[in-house]
Amino acid sequence: MKIAVCVKEVPDSGPARKIDPGSKRIDRSGERTLNPFDLNAVEAALKIREAAGDGEVVLISMGQPKALESIRKALAMGADRAVLVSDDAAAGSDLVATSAVLAKAIEKEGAELVIFGQQASDGDGAVMWAAVADRLKMPVISQISELEVSGGNVKAKRQTEFGYDTIEAAVPAVLSVSDAVNEPRFASLKGIMGAKKKPQDVVSLADVGVDAGEAGEAGSKTTVLNLAPPPSRGETVKVEDDGSGAQKVLEFLMERKYV
Amino acid sequence: MSTLVFLEHNGSTITKGSLGVLGKAASVDPDTAGVLVGSGVAGLADQAGKYGAAKVFVIDDASLEAPLPQPRVDAIAGLVQAQGFDNVLFAASVLASDIAGGLSSRLGAGLNWDLGDITNDGGELVGRRSALGDTVLVDVGWTATPRLALFRAGSFDPSESGAAGAVENASADVQDFSQGAKLTAQDQEESSGPSIEEADILVTGGRGVGSPEAFSELEDLAKALGGAVASTRAVVDSGWYPYATQIGQTGKVVSPKLYIGAGVSGAIQHKVGMQSSQTIVSINKDGNAPIFEFSDFGVVGDLHEVVPKLTELVKERKG
Numbered sequence: 001m002k003i004a005v006c007v008k009e010v011p012d013s014g015p016a017r018k019i020d021p022g023s024k025r026i027d028r029s030g031e032r033t034l035n036p037f038d039l040n041a042v043e044a045a046l047k048i049r050e051a052a053g054d055g056e057v058v059l060i061s062m063g064q065p066k067a068l069e070s071i072r073k074a075l076a077m078g079a080d081r082a083v084l085v086s087d088d089a090a091a092g093s094d095l096v097a098t099s100a101v102l103a104k105a106i107e108k109e110g111a112e113l114v115i116f117g118q119q120a121s122d123g124d125g126a127v128m129w130a131a132v133a134d135r136l137k138m139p140v141i142s143q144i145s146e147l148e149v150s151g152g153n154v155k156a157k158r159q160t161e162f163g164y165d166t167i168e169a170a171v172p173a174v175l176s177v178s179d180a181v182n183e184p185r186f187a188s189l190k191g192i193m194g195a196k197k198k199p200q201d202v203v204s205l206a207d208v209g210v211d212a213g214e215a216g217e218a219g220s221k222t223t224v225l226n227l228a229p230p231p232s233r234g235e236t237v238k239v240e241d242d243g244s245g246a247q248k249v250l251e252f253l254m255e256r257k258y259v
Numbered sequence: 260m261s262t263l264v265f266l267e268h269n270g271s272t273i274t275k276g277s278l279g280v281l282g283k284a285a286s287v288d289p290d291t292a293g294v295l296v297g298s299g300v301a302g303l304a305d306q307a308g309k310y311g312a313a314k315v316f317v318i319d320d321a322s323l324e325a326p327l328p329q330p331r332v333d334a335i336a337g338l339v340q341a342q343g344f345d346n347v348l349f350a351a352s353v354l355a356s357d358i359a360g361g362l363s364s365r366l367g368a369g370l371n372w373d374l375g376d377i378t379n380d381g382g383e384l385v386g387r388r389s390a391l392g393d394t395v396l397v398d399v400g401w402t403a404t405p406r407l408a409l410f411r412a413g414s415f416d417p418s419e420s421g422a423a424g425a426v427e428n429a430s431a432d433v434q435d436f437s438q439g440a441k442l443t444a445q446d447q448e449e450s451s452g453p454s455i456e457e458a459d460i461l462v463t464g465g466r467g468v469g470s471p472e473a474f475s476e477l478e479d480l481a482k483a484l485g486g487a488v489a490s491t492r493a494v495v496d497s498g499w500y501p502y503a504t505q506i507g508q509t510g511k512v513v514s515p516k517l518y519i520g521a522g523v524s525g526a527i528q529h530k531v532g533m534q535s536s537q538t539i540v541s542i543n544k545d546g547n548a549p550i551f552e553f554s555d556f557g558v559v560g561d562l563h564e565v566v567p568k569l570t571e572l573v574k575e576r577k578g
């Protein structure tokens with residue numbers, strides 16, 4: 001079975017992330033990494049391929065050319081190859097534009113199973129799979145915490161606001177997996193050495209059959225109007241634990257009269 | 260301008276979140292309708308009218324029984340096209356997010372998510388959200404209609420406005436692929452044991468705790484402080500701790516006097532369940548963890564070192 005895994009490069013976590021006030025887009029100049037949630041999607045795909053004994057895991061991504069450096073992490077884990085759609089005309093794509101591009105790239109691959117991470121750590125949308133599934137006209141199951149794939153059938157368990165659902169579908173299907181579905185493997189040294197040599201195609205919008213007007217700002221239907229700092233919540237006292245961390249917490253709790 | 264609000268229901272009640280969005284929508288646009296989608300849901304329409312819907316559309320069909328998104332995309336897309344709604348608003352949930360994402364593709368419509376507020380700026384809607392782990396406030400807009408929006412869980416409280424609105428039936432044209440995913444079981448989890456909503460002090464363990472066994476470290480601390488143990492989705496979905504203890508969007512909303520997070524990263528979906536805690540203390544070995552952004556006191560360190568020591572110190576202090 002051919003499995004497509006959608007992966008995204010994101011700014012590294014923490015306060016380093018910021019929005020560029022000029023372009024009002026996420027500042028992409030700092031440290032970059034693969035969206036940590038996508039590692040669970042890669043792991044899920046590798047497990048399915050291994051259980052079946054054959055098949056191919058193709059990474060699909062849209063981003064800047066240098067995103068390949070982050071994507072190699074998933075190749076090192078064991079994915080077979082990568083397709084990165086990279087085009088100046090794709091910059092500033094919102095959900096409508098990005099889902100159009102990803103769907104076309106997946107269609108071109110003819111993947112039977114498409115797997116997403118639970119959310120992109122920069123945008124926190126957790127909506128991309130639903131948008132892509134509608135374009136591909138495939139059933140979708142999201143937020144999967146337990147996954148079984150066998151004989152072209154998917155059985156999944158997932159948490160909602162009201163408890164747990166068990167949902168089944170036949171392939172072709174689109175899935176998104178939660179960060180509890182598995183424990184992503186670490187890449188072996190051999191995997192890391194081999195990753196560079198695996199096929200990694202950087203393709204344009206035209207290559208996947210998307211008109212420039214459908215992507216980037218031209219194809220987007222949302223816009224950022226204004227940026228402001230959030231209301232401040234008061235000071236955070238942050239200490240490094242040098243052995244006295246617990247003592248310092250105790251003092252803080254005493255000061256606030258919790259102890 | 261005209262606005263449609265998706266009214267999510269569980270059993271025979273419409274969720275508080277969607278009634279809250281309905282009320283907000285009605286205050287921004289008087290021409291606001293709600294839509295109920297399901298099987299045997301007509302009886303819920305009155306509830307919605309009381310919370311601000313001038314009209315409630317009911318799409319009742321056996322194929323819409325299971326709470327799955329794709330048949331609802333078909334149903335709502337049909338209604339939006341037939342009625343020409345300018346805005347379609349949702350209270351974020353697992354189901355609503357998937358519907359909104361699907362509708363975005365179906366209608367070629369822009370979707371803004373994680374909104375905490377919305378205003379009507381002379382016929383143009385402006386949404387307000389916080390982004391990047393709530394380190395920046397962003398005003399967002401749409402360049403075309405229909406406009407789609409998902410509001411962050413708990414953004415608005417429902418308020419009864421009185422008069423019940425008109426009810427109108429609509430039909431759904433459910434496509435084949437939309438019926439490909441089938442709900443085969445549903446467990447509504449009953450919470451048992453002490454409720455985390457009642458506790459004044461919550462010691463919350465995240466995936467950083469490392470194993471179900473190590474939760475005993477947190478239980479000891481909670482006991483010493485006179486509190487209860489809570490958890491994150493990652494912990495619950497891994498089967499380490501019961502669902503009834505989960506804080507967050509798909510768990511409980513709590514506001515204890517003291518929240519101590521150990522090995523919790525502080526994801527937005529967790530934060531919406533605990534941000535109104537009076538005091539927030541966190542222990543995380545990653546100094547960049549988002550939880551430090553909204554903690555009063557943070558320790559960058561290994562929880563397996565800090566938590567047992569803290570338990571001993573608290574016990575000593577209490578004698």
Ligand SMILES: Cc1cc2nc3c(=O)[nH]c(=O)nc-3n(C[C@H](O)[C@H](O)[C@H](O)COP(=O)(O)OP(=O)(O)OC[C@H]3O[C@@H](n4cnc5c(N)ncnc54)[C@H](O)[C@@H]3O)c2cc1C
Pocket residue numbers: 118119126143179352353464465466467468490491492493494505506507508509510511521522523524525526527528529532542543544545548560561562563
């Ligand atoms: C639709 C949707 C709904 C969701 N609903 C919820 C919800 O209701 N509740 C919820 O909690 N989440 C929810 N989530 C998931 C949420 O996005 C996060 O994935 C989840 O909260 C992460 O849990 P965590 O903090 O335990 O784990 P992680 O994010 O993995 O964080 C673990 C942390 O532990 C730290 N750590 C590791 N080892 C140690 C150590 N020895 N000492 C100290 N620190 C250590 C790490 O640095 C890390 O910061 C939802 C997600 C989606 C998409």
Ligand SMILES: Nc1ncnc2c1ncn2[C@@H]1O[C@H](COP(=O)(O)O)[C@@H](O)[C@H]1O
Pocket residue numbers: 005006007008035037038041060061062063098102115116117118119120121123124125126127128129
């Ligand atoms: N630009 C992108 N390229 C490839 N995959 C993406 C991209 N953006 C989002 N995704 C996928 O969609 C998932 C959810 O993203 P989001 O809806 O943006 O939170 C991620 O975990 C990825 O699997």
